Amino acid sequence: xxxxxxxxxxxxxxxxxxxxxxxxxxxxxxxxxxxxxxxxxxxxxxxxxxxxxxxxxxxxxxxxxxxxxxxxxxxxxxxxxxxxxxxxxxxxxxxxxxxxxxxxxxxxxxxxxxxxxxxxxxxxxxxxxxxxxxxxxxxxxxxxxxxxxxxxxxxxxxxxxxxxxxxxxxxxxxxxxxxxxxxxxxxxxxxxxxxxxxxxxxxxxxxxxxxxxxxxxxxxxxxxxxxxxxxxxxxxxxxxxxxxxxxxxxxxxxxxxxxxxxxxxxxxxxxxxxxxxxxxxxxxxxxxxxxxxxxxxxxxxxxxxxxxxxxxxxxxxxxxxxxxxxxxxxxxxxxxxxxxxxxxxxxxxxxxxxx
Ligand SMILES: Cc1cc2nc3c(=O)[nH]c(=O)nc-3n(C[C@H](O)[C@H](O)[C@H](O)COP(=O)(O)O)c2cc1C
Numbered sequence: 001x002x003x004x005x006x007x008x009x010x011x012x013x014x015x016x017x018x019x020x021x022x023x024x025x026x027x028x029x030x031x032x033x034x035x036x037x038x039x040x041x042x043x044x045x046x047x048x049x050x051x052x053x054x055x056x057x058x059x060x061x062x063x064x065x066x067x068x069x070x071x072x073x074x075x076x077x078x079x080x081x082x083x084x085x086x087x088x089x090x091x092x093x094x095x096x097x098x099x100x101x102x103x104x105x106x107x108x109x110x111x112x113x114x115x116x117x118x119x120x121x122x123x124x125x126x127x128x129x130x131x132x133x134x135x136x137x138x139x140x141x142x143x144x145x146x147x148x149x150x151x152x153x154x155x156x157x158x159x160x161x162x163x164x165x166x167x168x169x170x171x172x173x174x175x176x177x178x179x180x181x182x183x184x185x186x187x188x189x190x191x192x193x194x195x196x197x198x199x200x201x202x203x204x205x206x207x208x209x210x211x212x213x214x215x216x217x218x219x220x221x222x223x224x225x226x227x228x229x230x231x232x233x234x235x236x237x238x239x240x241x242x243x244x245x246x247x248x249x250x251x252x253x254x255x256x257x258x259x260x261x262x263x264x265x266x267x268x269x270x271x272x273x274x275x276x277x278x279x280x281x282x283x284x285x286x287x288x289x290x291x292x293x294x295x296x297x298x299x300x301x302x303x304x305x306x307x308x309x310x311x312x313x314x315x316x317x318x319x320x321x322x323x324x325x326x327x328x329x330x331x332x333x334x335x336x337x338x339x340x341x342x343x344x345x346x347x348x349x350x351x352x353x354x355x
Pocket of ligand 1 (some may be wrong): 045047165169214233234237324
């Protein structure tokens with residue numbers, strides 16, 4: 001199948017691919033740079049990005065802001081002419097500071113989910129950084145596009161629709177997750193695309209729609225384009241690559257995982273998430289709680305005394321390869337990864353030979 005290039009403003013990605021931001025420490029400059037070099041859009045996850053900085057425990061915000069600059073520079077050293085940006089979660093406590101740091105560092109794009117990025121346009125104003133919200137339902141798409149229209153007289157530069165099969169936090173309630181199957185979610189996607197079409201007319205512009213969540217084969221890529229997407233966002237399929245920034249033990253955990261090991265789990269963020277059920281998650285499911293050691297003020301709305309475990313602590317455990325004690329986020333088709341591969345091989349497998 002022949003795919004069109006993905007155009008976002010004056011940016012042109014040869015491959016209509018956005019590599020999904022994956023925190024903590026899964027998509028840093030290494031993976032984002034490799035995807036950008038291959039012709040897609042590479043996203044660095046800003047979530048606790050400074051976890052390897054010496055002052056991370058004492059001045060987490062400063063460490064994260066410094067690491068935003070370092071990881072972008074690393075990605076640019078891999079792909080000088082590539083398109084590289086950040087995924088920055090709205091749920092983060094210093095969201096605005098991280099967005100401004102990414103803009104200052106020279107991010108090409110910022111993609112924001114885990115909440116609606118209502119004031120993202122204010123934080124990127126007068127910059128050359130293109131912005132996209134991540135939405136999961138027509139309702140959330142309508143809310144954010146209406147808000148940006150009324151408050152900022154602008155619309156999204158592109159939009160990411162993240163479906164129920166994605167990895168990490170999901171923008172659905174457990175009840176919605178039970179409700180959606182392939183057919184009903186395709187209907188939701190088509191409603192969002194129609195809505196986006198109305199904003200394209202109003203603003204006389206193109207708003208590329210990127211589909212995400214459980215896209216892990218050539219057929220699934222083709223299905224996404226058949227539904228009307230201009231691109232796909234893919235996360236999990238890139239984890240078991242040599243270029244991915246994840247610890248080797250994380251990659252191996254994914255390679256070892258069977259379909260039955262992957263489940264919807266509870267996260268302190270208050271949204272369901274998808275992860276590998278390891279011994280830590282079994283204990284969480286049995287009702288054990290794990291009081292946080294040290295609060296790094298990661299989330300806006302977290303009450304450390306009321307949560308089953310600290311998300312930062314458990315995602316950093318994953319980033320450090322302590323896989324039995326970690327929260328191992330992954331998409332629904334993570335079990336398809338069966339060996340360490342490369343970014344180019346994944347892209348060839350999903351899109352066919354492009355070059
Ligand atoms: C390990 C992991 C970490 C993730 N971290 C984030 C994140 O920090 N912010 C975010 O918006 N999405 C995050 N996601 C979601 C991805 O960006 C992407 O949209 C999703 O994984 C797409 O589904 P797929 O993994 O099935 O391809 C994460 C996903 C995974 C698997």
